[in-house]
Amino acid sequence: MYLAWREIKRNRMKFSLIAVIFILIAWLVFILSGLGNGLQTLAAASFKNMKADYVVLEQGSNASVSKSLLSADGIDIVSKMPNVRGASPVGTTMGTVLKGDASDPAAGKVDVAMIGIEAGSFLEPAVIEGSGLSSDRADGAIVNKSMKDEGFKLGDTLRLDGSNETLTIVGFVENETYNHVASVFLPIDKWRTITFAAPGSDKGIRNPVNALILQGSKIDPDAVNAALQGTDTVTLAAAIMGMPGYKEESGSITMMLAFLLVISAFMLGVFFYVFTLQKSNQFGVLKAIGARNGFLGKAVVSQVMVLSIFSILVGVALTYAVASFLSKAMPFILDTKLVIIYSIILLVIALLSSLASVRSITRIDPLKALGRVE
C-alpha cells in the first residue's frame, strides 16, 4: 500500500486514464445486467413472483406452460400427496384490450397477458391499490399498474378485442408482467369462458387449465406424474425456462456479459502487465536493496485493488444516474443483489488479471540493477 498509493498520487494522469477505461467497462457491465434483468422480468415476472416450487404440465408440453392443457380436477389428488403444501390451477392467454370507450374506435389497443387463478389462492399477488379478486365478482380483474400509463383507472371496464367478454378493474398490482406485456389476473372460471369460447378448443377436457402450481420443496415429481395420468412435473425455474423465447433471450444477454467480462479481464490484465514491465528496472533496484517478491507483489495487487474499487464504485454511481434518466418504457431494472454480484466479479477479474504482473515480478533479476545507467 505504501508504494501503491504514492505512485497513484504522483502519476494522477496515467492512473486516471486507466480508471476511465475501467469505469466504462464497469458501467457497461451494470447497464447490460440491468437491461437483461429488465427483459427477463418483463418476460416472466408473474411466474417468478409466484411463491411456488413445482409446476404440473401436460405430458409432451416440453416444460412450456403455454403448450400445456390439462384438467384442474387433479388438484384434489395432488393436494393430498406427501410434501405438497398447496396446489392451485393457472391458465394463461395472451389478449388485447381496447382503450377508451365503445364510441371511440381510434383510441388504440393494449396487449395484455390474462392469467386465470383462483381468487384468494397463493397465486394471487397482493394489490397496491383497490381490492383483490373475489368469488362474488366473476368479472373482477387485478392488473399491473403499468396499465395506468395506458389510461386505465380503478373501476374501468376492460373490453377484450375479438370477444364479447369484459372485465372490471378492481385492483392494481406491481411488477406483474408476462411475455413482455402487463399481466391481468382474473378468476379462473372467467378465464375459461374467454379462452375456450370456440367450441372444441378445450379438447373435451373437464375444467381445463394450463398448469397446476404446487408449493412444497421436497415434492417428488415422479410420484406426481404417476398419480396424475399424462402429466409432466417440472420445477418452477424449468417452467420459466420453457417459456417461448425466454432461454434464447436470457442466453444472448448472458453471452454478451460473459464476453464483456472476458475481454475486460484481458484488457485490464494487459494494462497492469505493461505498467509492471515499465517498472521492471525499478523493481530490480528495490529487489537488489532487499525487497522481497511478496512486498512488490503486494504493492501491485493493492494498487489494482484501489483502482478497481474506485472504478467500480464510480461505475455503479453512473449506472444509477443513467437509470434515473431512462424512460419508464425501457425494460431496465437494477437489482441491488445483481449489482453487488457483478461488482465482486469485476473485482475478482481485475485481481486475477494482475496475477500475470505479479508473476513477472518474481522473474525480475535484481542483478540488472548493478552496472546500469538509466
Add this chain to the structure above:
Amino acid sequence: MAQGLDMHGVSHYYNEGSSRTTALDRVSISVEPGEFIAVIGPSGSGKSTFLSVAGALLQASEGEVKLNGTSISSVSAKELSRIRLHDIGFIMQSSNLVPYLNVEEQLHIIKKMAGKVTKQDKAYAAQLLDELGLGEKHKAYPDELSGGEKQRVAIARALMNDPQVILADEPTASLDTKRAHEVVSLIAKEVRSRRKAAVMVTHDERMLTYCDRVYRMADGQLTLDQMQPAQELVSR
C-alpha cells in the same frame, strides 16, 4: 575476523550454452569495519560480478563469502534478500531512486520492507539526510534533484538499515568531477565515522585518494595494486 566482508577463494562462472565465462577467478579479500577499499580494472574484467557476489545478489560458484562472520554460500533466495536488506548497503551507478517517492520516503521504504517505520526510524532518516547536506530537500522528488544530490540520497539509503557492509558500483559514473569528489568524500566520511566495511568499484583514478587500499581486477583475478594511494592526503 568476525566483522565486515571476508571472501576466500571465490570463483564465479557464467554458463551460456556450451561456453563458460570465468568472471571471478579465486578471489580472496577481506575488508574490515572502517576500511574503504577501491577496485579498479578494465571493462568486462569482473568488477560488477565481484560486487554482486559480495552483495548477496549472486551465489558464488566456488569458495566462501562471509558477511559479519556468517557464510552466505548456501542460503535460500529469501534469506539472501533478507541479508541484502539488513546487512548490505548498495550504492549504484546511477542513484536508482524510486521516482514517485520523496527523499524522506526513499529512506522510509527500507524500513517498510523490513516491517514498520517507527518514529525513531524517521528521526534517523532525517539525521542522515542532514548529515549528507540534504537538509533542505527532505520533501523533494528525484526529478527535482541534481545528479549529486540523488547520489547523496542513495548513500543515505544505503546507510538507513545500518548495514555492516557498503558496496558502491561506479557511484560517480554520472557525475562531473566536482560532484564526484563531493560524493566519494561523503562516502569515505560516513564509512569511517560509522565503521562500515566499504568497497567501491570505480573507473575514476582520481577517486582512489579517498581509499585505504586499491585492488586491481583483471580477467577475474583480484590483486592488490602496487601503487599505494597517497593516504596522507586524506583527512581521516
